[in-house]
Amino acid sequence: MRLPLLVNADHPLPEGFEPALLAPALPGSEALLEPDCAAALLALVRAVGGEGSILAVSGYRPRCEQLALWEDTLKARGEDFTRKYVALPGCSEHETGLAVDLALDTGGKIDLIRPYFPYDGVCGEFRSRAAECGFIERYQSGKEAVTGIAAEPWHFRYVGAEHALAIVSRGLTLEEYVELLTTRRSL
Numbered sequence: 042m043r044l045p046l047l048v049n050a051d052h053p054l055p056e057g058f059e060p061a062l063l064a065p066a067l068p069g070s071e072a073l074l075e076p077d078c079a080a081a082l083l084a085l086v087r088a089v090g091g092e093g094s095i096l097a098v099s100g101y102r103p104r105c106e107q108l109a110l111w112e113d114t115l116k117a118r119g120e121d122f123t124r125k126y127v128a129l130p131g132c133s134e135h136e137t138g139l140a141v142d143l144a145l146d147t148g149g150k151i152d153l154i155r156p157y158f159p160y161d162g163v164c165g166e167f168r169s170r171a172a173e174c175g176f177i178e179r180y181q182s183g184k185e186a187v188t189g190i191a192a193e194p195w196h197f198r199y200v201g202a203e204h205a206l207a208i209v210s211r212g213l214t215l216e217e218y219v220e221l222l223t224t225r226r227s228l
């Protein structure tokens with residue numbers, strides 16, 4: 042089984058990295074994702090009856106866009122906030138096309154940096170079935186020291202069902218899981 046791609050401040054993507062193919066994150070969405078990730082997201086949203094209420098706010102971002110987001114956030118919200126919630130350019134999972142930020146459509150304005158995606162209702166249902174469709178909640182509360190990013194209840198990463206179920210059943214971050222897989226031959 043191939044290791045999931047690990048991207049963080051210590052594991053930047055190679056310069057010029059871009060996904061080979063991209064597809065709309067959800068039908069009608071402007072956000073794009075790697076096609077397997079997009080198909081899994083649609084299946085999951087449909088499985089929980091979330092069509093129309095679960096929105097894909099952000100998917101693939103080229104590095105230039107991540108850089109612009111970093112600089113804009115720095116200007117608007119300051120360095121502490123930016124370091125907590127925006128990955129460094131070159132070090133964002135959004136540059137892989139395998140990560141998506143989701144929002145519950147409440148009819149109001151969507152916070153693009155910290156979208157509202159609660160733990161109950163259709164979003165709770167989404168969370169409870171995410172791993173079987175290959176997604177993990179990537180930046181959890183209590184794991185900030187490991188991931189280097191503040192808790193982000195809206196950010197989901199596609200790793201495939203086998204990895205996702207193994208990660209969730211063990212309560213690990215992707216960092217801890219990849220470490221475990223690379224230091225032990227099998228789980």
Ligand SMILES: [Zn+2]
Pocket residue numbers: 135140141142195196197
């Ligand atoms: Zn995100």
